[in-house]
Amino acid sequence: MSFTLAIVGRPNVGKSTLFNRLVGKRLALVDDQPGVTRDLREGDARLGDLRFTVIDTAGLEEVTDDSLQGRMRRLTERAVDMADICLFLIDARSGITPTDQMFAEILRKRAAHVILGANKAEGRAGEAGVLDAYSLGLGEPLRLSAEHGEGIDELYHMLRPLSDAFAERAEADAPQTDLDVDEDAPEDFTPSAGRPLQIAVIGRPNAGKSTLINTILGEDRLLTGPEAGITRDSISISLDWLGTPTRIFDTAGMRKKARVVDKVEKLSVADGLRAVRFAEVVVVLLDAAIPFEQQDLRIADFVETEGRAVVVAVNKWDLEDDKQEKLKALRTGFEKLLPQLKGAPLVTVSAKTGKGLDRLHAAVLRAHEVWNRRVPTARLNQWLSAMIEAHPPPAPGGHRIRLRYMTQAKTRPPGFVVMCSNPDDLPAAYTRYLVNGLRAHFDMPGTPIRIFLRNQNAKNPFKGRKKAPPSKLRKHLQGRKAD
Numbered sequence: 001m002s003f004t005l006a007i008v009g010r011p012n013v014g015k016s017t018l019f020n021r022l023v024g025k026r027l028a029l030v031d032d033q034p035g036v037t038r039d040l041r042e043g044d045a046r047l048g049d050l051r052f053t054v055i056d057t058a059g060l061e062e063v064t065d066d067s068l069q070g071r072m073r074r075l076t077e078r079a080v081d082m083a084d085i086c087l088f089l090i091d092a093r094s095g096i097t098p099t100d101q102m103f104a105e106i107l108r109k110r111a112a113h114v115i116l117g118a119n120k121a122e123g124r125a126g127e128a129g130v131l132d133a134y135s136l137g138l139g140e141p142l143r144l145s146a147e148h149g150e151g152i153d154e155l156y157h158m159l160r161p162l163s164d165a166f167a168e169r170a171e172a173d174a175p176q177t178d179l180d181v182d183e184d185a186p187e188d189f190t191p192s193a194g195r196p197l198q199i200a201v202i203g204r205p206n207a208g209k210s211t212l213i214n215t216i217l218g219e220d221r222l223l224t225g226p227e228a229g230i231t232r233d234s235i236s237i238s239l240d241w242l243g244t245p246t247r248i249f250d251t252a253g254m255r256k257k258a259r260v261v262d263k264v265e266k267l268s269v270a271d272g273l274r275a276v277r278f279a280e281v282v283v284v285l286l287d288a289a290i291p292f293e294q295q296d297l298r299i300a301d302f303v304e305t306e307g308r309a310v311v312v313a314v315n316k317w318d319l320e321d322d323k324q325e326k327l328k329a330l331r332t333g334f335e336k337l338l339p340q341l342k343g344a345p346l347v348t349v350s351a352k353t354g355k356g357l358d359r360l361h362a363a364v365l366r367a368h369e370v371w372n373r374r375v376p377t378a379r380l381n382q383w384l385s386a387m388i389e390a391h392p393p394p395a396p397g398g399h400r401i402r403l404r405y406m407t408q409a410k411t412r413p414p415g416f417v418v419m420c421s422n423p424d425d426l427p428a429a430y431t432r433y434l435v436n437g438l439r440a441h442f443d444m445p446g447t448p449i450r451i452f453l454r455n456q457n458a459k460n461p462f463k464g465r466k467k468a469p470p471s472k473l474r475k476h477l478q479g480r481k482a483d
Helices: 015-023 068-082 098-110 127-136 152-173 209-217 263-277 294-305 323-337 357-371 377-390 428-441 472-482
Strands: 004-008 041-047 050-056 085-091 114-119 197-203 235-241 244-250 281-287 309-315 346-348 403-411 415-420 450-455
Touching (some): 004 068, 015 050, 085 127, 085 152, 197 209, 197 294, 263 294, 281 357, 294 309, 346 357, 377 403, 428 450
Parallel strands (some): 085 114, 309 346, 415 450
Antiparallel strands (some): 041 050
């Protein structure tokens, strides 16, 4: 999905009808009664060759208190802030209302890209409303009929150039991952001003993520406080961290999925997960008082699944009394509960006092270097022979699985291809044995390692060919043998 489109407007202008048409399904309830939609609803939209996320929002009301309508309004404003493009719908048959004028003013201030759509504009009944829409100061209105599908082609042509810009932005921001290895032309991934090191800081609410980033920056750039869940957006900040050009992402705290009932929090968590995908190194921040809760383990496992380098930081270390005993317990718990990240850096820090941030910086650079590690093929196969000799593969059905050859195919994270017989029969335990051996022998602690098993006969050019007829000499020899 290249961009996000939020459909906004006052109640009963046809937002949900247009949402259903863009996603191609009747996902949103539609009725003539205003105010049917209350929550934000996301869908995957298709419009020609465009693929984007569309958000159906509640009708904007002139209410700012804590009533249901006030909460719905704040939720819609949140969607406006998150979306790349806002499609502001008015009812062409009803004309411009004071509410439309007020929210047009809000969109001019808060939204970067606004498309004005005059819905229900089919026939002559909506012509006057389309002309009135020019008074909103949002450019030429787009004549639409969400119910009949009119104006959808024009919407495509308005979104097309904006989509190209967002695709270029996403490509520029996204880190290069799963790169094919070219041993003859190694690439330098040293962070630079043009390609800074991208770090995401994630964790449970109130772990101290924003405070940590403020201390790294040396200024109170991000809002902090004792309340949990202050951060809502994934905020990207560029800085020079101890001489390393860096872009760091602050993310919203991630609670257990069952506890996330507020729609704003759901959007915040989704935004945080996207930040992980834009990072090269992810700092999983734990609270020293309650480390390794179930949610911490889920977060760390998600980072490993995404293939990002991991650094585990334990915050609020200044509040601990028996630091040696606590550190010992942390290391034991880490090895037991996160075996998939065996050897990953575990750093104790205090975001409040700034202690340990130099060690955190060194651990991040170390994790980034390991994430880019390349191993020559000759060394890999020498190591593979020693591993097979020390612990041979199993022999299911009496036929031993043979590991013939190994090479590194990718980096960021390191990925290795093993050519073997019967790869489907090789148990996962033996693959873990190889992964742990790679970590230990080639000094790759903590980083995700991928092993791909390939059938050694998969590319046999003679497989499936008919046997050639025997030669005259072979026939003669076979005849003599028979006599």
